[in-house]
Amino acid sequence: MIEIVDIKKKFGEQLVLKGVSASFEAGKCNLIIGKSGSGKTVTLKCLVGLFTPDEGAILFDGRNFTAMDFLQKQVVRQEFGMLFQGTALFDSLTVEQNIKFPLDMFSNMTEPEKIERVNFCLQRVAMVNTNKKFPGELSGGMKKRVGIARAIVNNPKYLFCDEPNSGLDPKTSLVIDQLIKEITIEFQMTTVINTHDMNSVMGIGDKVLFLHEGRKYWEGTNAEIMQITEGELFDFIFASDFLKDLRRRAKY
Amino acid sequence: MLKIFTSFGEYLLLMKGIFAKPEKGRMYWLETMRQCAQIGVGSLPIIAIISLFIGAVTAVQFSYQLRSISLVPMWWMGSIVRKSMILELAPTLTALLIAGKVGSNIASELGTMRISEQIDAYEIMGVNTKSYLIGPKIFASMVMIPMLVVLSVFLGILGGWLAGLLGGFYSSSEYARGVTDAFKGYDIFIMFVKAFLFAYIISSISCYKGYLVEGGAVEIGVASTEAVVMSSIVVIVVNFVVAFLLL
Numbered sequence: 001m002i003e004i005v006d007i008k009k010k011f012g013e014q015l016v017l018k019g020v021s022a023s024f025e026a027g028k029c030n031l032i033i034g035k036s037g038s039g040k041t042v043t044l045k046c047l048v049g050l051f052t053p054d055e056g057a058i059l060f061d062g063r064n065f066t067a068m069d070f071l072q073k074q075v076v077r078q079e080f081g082m083l084f085q086g087t088a089l090f091d092s093l094t095v096e097q098n099i100k101f102p103l104d105m106f107s108n109m110t111e112p113e114k115i116e117r118v119n120f121c122l123q124r125v126a127m128v129n130t131n132k133k134f135p136g137e138l139s140g141g142m143k144k145r146v147g148i149a150r151a152i153v154n155n156p157k158y159l160f161c162d163e164p165n166s167g168l169d170p171k172t173s174l175v176i177d178q179l180i181k182e183i184t185i186e187f188q189m190t191t192v193i194n195t196h197d198m199n200s201v202m203g204i205g206d207k208v209l210f211l212h213e214g215r216k217y218w219e220g221t222n223a224e225i226m227q228i229t230e231g232e233l234f235d236f237i238f239a240s241d242f243l244k245d246l247r248r249r250a251k252y
Numbered sequence: 253m254l255k256i257f258t259s260f261g262e263y264l265l266l267m268k269g270i271f272a273k274p275e276k277g278r279m280y281w282l283e284t285m286r287q288c289a290q291i292g293v294g295s296l297p298i299i300a301i302i303s304l305f306i307g308a309v310t311a312v313q314f315s316y317q318l319r320s321i322s323l324v325p326m327w328w329m330g331s332i333v334r335k336s337m338i339l340e341l342a343p344t345l346t347a348l349l350i351a352g353k354v355g356s357n358i359a360s361e362l363g364t365m366r367i368s369e370q371i372d373a374y375e376i377m378g379v380n381t382k383s384y385l386i387g388p389k390i391f392a393s394m395v396m397i398p399m400l401v402v403l404s405v406f407l408g409i410l411g412g413w414l415a416g417l418l419g420g421f422y423s424s425s426e427y428a429r430g431v432t433d434a435f436k437g438y439d440i441f442i443m444f445v446k447a448f449l450f451a452y453i454i455s456s457i458s459c460y461k462g463y464l465v466e467g468g469a470v471e472i473g474v475a476s477t478e479a480v481v482m483s484s485i486v487v488i489v490v491n492f493v494v495a496f497l498l499l
């Protein structure tokens with residue numbers, strides 16, 4: 001479980017996060033949604049420690065991450081997996097070396113054990129036999145899968161995904177969403193996903209956090225979100241007049 | 253002016269960050285070996301060609317000047333070429349070439365990793381990116397560049413010999429006498445002082461420029477140009493300071 005307690009983050013004079021609190025549970029896909037510029041990426045980067053919040057705390061199963069020094073953070077980070085928006089695969093390494101890297105750096109496994117684990121993860125994301133390829137030789141969707149494989153190779157307790165669907169066609173998006181959902185349940189990870197894709201919200205949003213201008217505006221499940229009939233969230237979900245109209249008619 | 257101080261502060265903080273206990277020694281070792289191969293082997297051909305010709309040109313020019321002064325025996329040429337190569341030409345030229353080649357390479361590699369979030373990816377895995385990405389580059393430079401300088405000295409002397417024979421300025425035995433005459437260990441000491449300093453300057457400045465890139469492809473280009481320009485200038489200034497203080 002991850003708890004965010006009233007975090008604030010400033011860039012220069014601009015207060016980007018104006019006090020956000022939330023908690024994310026294990027075995028669930030926790031979604032952070034919101035308009036472009038609402039602070040989703042900043043929130044996620046605060047969670048993983050790439051940004052330090054100016055105020056507030058972030059707790060990983062009770063451990064206060066914000067108060068830790070670099071070495072203590074390093075230990076917690078070994079329980080992190082992250083899928084980056086641009087995948088951030090190491091382009092000088094092969095697919096296999098990419099996925100194996102966290103094991104090489106932090107585990108005491110033997111080489112055959114590592115390879116076995118890598119192959120298991122590759123199989124999990126349906127990318128068998130791509131071991132020797134370089135990231136440059138893969139399509140966007142394939143890179144995302146390899147990114148997921150790398151994120152889960154060290155059995156993380158916490159999985160973070162920044163816009164897992166950006167740049168993917170709707171069908172591939174669904175596949176990636178399902179994959180994330182399955183592994184979240186299978187390994188009981190606490191998964192936090194940044195997205196503005198309503199398909200993901202409806203498909204995998206066990207818990208949804210709607211950010212608006214740096215504040216938590218709404219919190220609930222994907223079932224509850226459809227009950228919304230007005231306000232910023234309504235505008236966000238039914239972005240076009242056409243959709244709004246459709247929604248109003250469906251009500252009657 | 254303030255910007256220079258903040259940059260220097262950032263640079264010092266970055267350098268301080270390198271000193272951390274490696275998460276896994278073997279991985280750091282492998283990365284260092286990879287960097288050594290890239291820096292050393294990659295720069296070998298260009299250093300070899302340039303040193304050979306610089307030695308040759310030194311021999312030709314000094315012979316041309318000394319021939320008019322008949323008081324100076326031609327066998328001195330050997331020691332002139334040797335001294336010039338060891339004290340000045342080999343370290344400085346190697347450093348400038350490396351600044352252009354390896355400096356821009358390092359800055360754009362780290363810059364690309366920064367922009368494409370690869371550095372963030374390492375960071376989130378729990379890797380200390382300052383020590384893992386920068387440490388091996390600086391260490392490998394400080395191992396390989398002095399070796400390249402030594403090689404450059406030998407090839408420069410070889411170049412001088414060939415040029416002399418070709419132009420008929422002196423015989424092989426005369427040249428050999430000059431090369432071995434009044435040999436001073438202190439010169440070698442100066443050469444290594446320069447080589448180590450230059451290696452550190454080039455690699456650390458380039459890492460600094462690349463590691464802290466913000467923005468996109470344009471900024472990566474700017475960073476790698478700045479890395480080359482800045483390390484070349486610092487090399488030349490430090491070269492003067494070392495000569496001034498130690499000679």
Ligand SMILES: Nc1ncnc2c1ncn2[C@@H]1O[C@H](COP(=O)(O)OP(=O)(O)OP(=O)(O)O)[C@@H](O)[C@H]1O
Nearest residue numbers: 011012016034035036037038039040041042043196
């Ligand atoms: N490194 C930074 N320095 C300064 N300002 C920043 C930085 N990162 C983000 N911001 C600002 O914080 C605000 C929120 O940005 P953020 O990237 O979190 O938005 P987002 O919700 O992820 O949007 P998108 O859906 O477009 O990715 C923006 O106004 C942005 O300008």
Ligand SMILES: [Mg+2]
Nearest residue numbers: 040041042194
């Ligand atoms: Mg974002």
